[in-house]
Amino acid sequence: MPTEEALRALLVQTIPRMEHRERGERLVVELERLVTSAGPEPVATRFYSLPRPHPGTFLGKGNLEALAAAVKEEECNLVVFNHTLSPVQQRNLEKALAAKVSDRTGVILEIFSARAQTREGRLQVELAALLYQQTRLVRTWSHLERQKGGVGLRGGPGETQIEIDRRLIRERIRKLERSLETVKRTRKLQRRARQEVPFFSAALVGYTNAGKSTLFNRLTGASVLAEDQLFATLDPTLRRIELPTGDRIILSDTVGFIRDLPHQLVAAFRATLEETLEADLLVHVVDLSDPEWEEQEGSVMETLRELDADGKPMLTLYNKADLLAPDAGRLERVQGREDALILSAVSGSGIDALLSALGRAARKSARVIHLCLPVTDGALLARLSQEGQVLERRDEDAAIHLTVSLTPIAHGRLEPLLRDYLLARPAQR
Numbered sequence: 001m002p003t004e005e006a007l008r009a010l011l012v013q014t015i016p017r018m019e020h021r022e023r024g025e026r027l028v029v030e031l032e033r034l035v036t037s038a039g040p041e042p043v044a045t046r047f048y049s050l051p052r053p054h055p056g057t058f059l060g061k062g063n064l065e066a067l068a069a070a071v072k073e074e075e076c077n078l079v080v081f082n083h084t085l086s087p088v089q090q091r092n093l094e095k096a097l098a099a100k101v102s103d104r105t106g107v108i109l110e111i112f113s114a115r116a117q118t119r120e121g122r123l124q125v126e127l128a129a130l131l132y133q134q135t136r137l138v139r140t141w142s143h144l145e146r147q148k149g150g151v152g153l154r155g156g157p158g159e160t161q162i163e164i165d166r167r168l169i170r171e172r173i174r175k176l177e178r179s180l181e182t183v184k185r186t187r188k189l190q191r192r193a194r195q196e197v198p199f200f201s202a203a204l205v206g207y208t209n210a211g212k213s214t215l216f217n218r219l220t221g222a223s224v225l226a227e228d229q230l231f232a233t234l235d236p237t238l239r240r241i242e243l244p245t246g247d248r249i250i251l252s253d254t255v256g257f258i259r260d261l262p263h264q265l266v267a268a269f270r271a272t273l274e275e276t277l278e279a280d281l282l283v284h285v286v287d288l289s290d291p292e293w294e295e296q297e298g299s300v301m302e303t304l305r306e307l308d309a310d311g312k313p314m315l316t317l318y319n320k321a322d323l324l325a326p327d328a329g330r331l332e333r334v335q336g337r338e339d340a341l342i343l344s345a346v347s348g349s350g351i352d353a354l355l356s357a358l359g360r361a362a363r364k365s366a367r368v369i370h371l372c373l374p375v376t377d378g379a380l381l382a383r384l385s386q387e388g389q390v391l392e393r394r395d396e397d398a399a400i401h402l403t404v405s406l407t408p409i410a411h412g413r414l415e416p417l418l419r420d421y422l423l424a425r426p427a428q429r
């Protein structure tokens with residue numbers, strides 16, 4: 001068994017007919033980056049024209065022979081299919097090719113398991129890997145072994161070993177689900193605490209590598225890992241920022257999406273994603289410089305639909321404009337779209353317009369109320385300035401006139417306490 005550093009990967013892309021080669025090549029660019037992000041070195045690619053996958057070996061006989069020869073010729077010990085393989089196909093291919101075989105989901109799981117930082121993240125990734133593993137009991141190349149607490153499957157298990165492994169996996173899944181429940185309960189408490197925060201919240205979402213973290217860092221002055229790697233970010237991060245208008249908002253950065261996101265991953269990450277998506281506004285970052293930008297934008301929308309977050313207010317950012325020629329056709333295509341901006345997180349062009357748009361969105365959602373409080377009610381005054389933003393204050397002998405901006409959530413919470421003091425409009429001097 002080769003060590004991880006020595007993994008040389010041969011990539012396989014099938015296309016319905018050879019005329020589709022161009023699209024196939026674009027899809028392989030993404031697979032190459034996925035494989036590199038996971039560790040192995042992609043050394044070569046082979047395209048096969050395949051109208052329909054073969055149930056047993058995915059590729060038909062002729063193509064399989066050609067692939068086996070390519071594996072030898074390129075001295076590869078790992079073959080990665082840019083498709084979903086059934087457990088049976090994966091096993092048969094490993095035999096026929098005398099190399100490790102992985103599909104796209106396997107690669108994505110590898111990256112996630114290497115990246116997960118928080119306890120919840122690690123539990124979710126392990127759960128996703130086990131749900132995937134449960135159906136096949138063939139390792140991709142290292143996961144479960146590398147993970148602390150993994151069940152440590154041995155390669156090429158015999159029948160009885162498979163039975164034992166199945167049981168171990170089932171037990172481990174149950175245990176993980178219980179641990180995740182505990183973590184989730186804790187997070188729920190934290191979330192309630194967060195909802196006390198009186199600020200408008202915006203969540204960055206988008207395809208992996210679109211530039212979310214780069215933008216997040218530019219806007220918040222944080223230094224979240226931003227890299228030319230797929231799934232650089234895994235765990236959500238939140239920061240408070242103050243807009244030039246003085247409006248304060250909460251911005252979050254989170255895991256990127258990818259086309260055909262393995263459903264085990266969506267399921268495992270559902271809780272985290274849903275929580276992030278509870279924001280008042282989704283800021284969808286699209287890499288306009290990527291030839292696949294439209295497909296990527298579409299698959300993000302699809303994932304949002306799966307998570308029931310597609311109805312949320314959304315601002316779309318067409319990023320990496322600095323990489324496009326000023327007369328690029330796609331700039332024209334997105335120019336003037338409603339609720340959309342063209343910008344560059346790296347050069348900074350368009351950032352001012354983004355800040356204004358965020359300010360407008362924050363103000364639009366805010367409830368501005370006018371109050372006349374008795375000076376004796378210090379406690380209520382304190383809560384108002386804690387949970388809202390006091391825009392105006394005028395002190396009189398026995399009363400304080402206030403204009404306060406509240407988020408819808410804070411408004412709902414404070415409304416019963418304020419009822420007696422509300423004014424329809426600011427009091428006249």
Ligand SMILES: Nc1nc2c(ncn2[C@@H]2O[C@H](COP(=O)(O)OP(=O)(O)OP(=O)(O)O)[C@@H](O)[C@H]2O)c(=O)[nH]1
Nearest residue numbers: 209210211212213214226227231232233256345346
């Ligand atoms: N030229 C250019 N490069 C950019 C721009 N924005 C981001 N990048 C680059 O794109 C790569 C990915 O950026 P990230 O910010 O890590 O992307 P992300 O969306 O957070 O990606 P994940 O966390 O992997 O989902 C990095 O190499 C950035 O430097 C931009 O406006 N112009």
Ligand SMILES: [Mg+2]
Nearest residue numbers: 212213232233
């Ligand atoms: Mg990121």
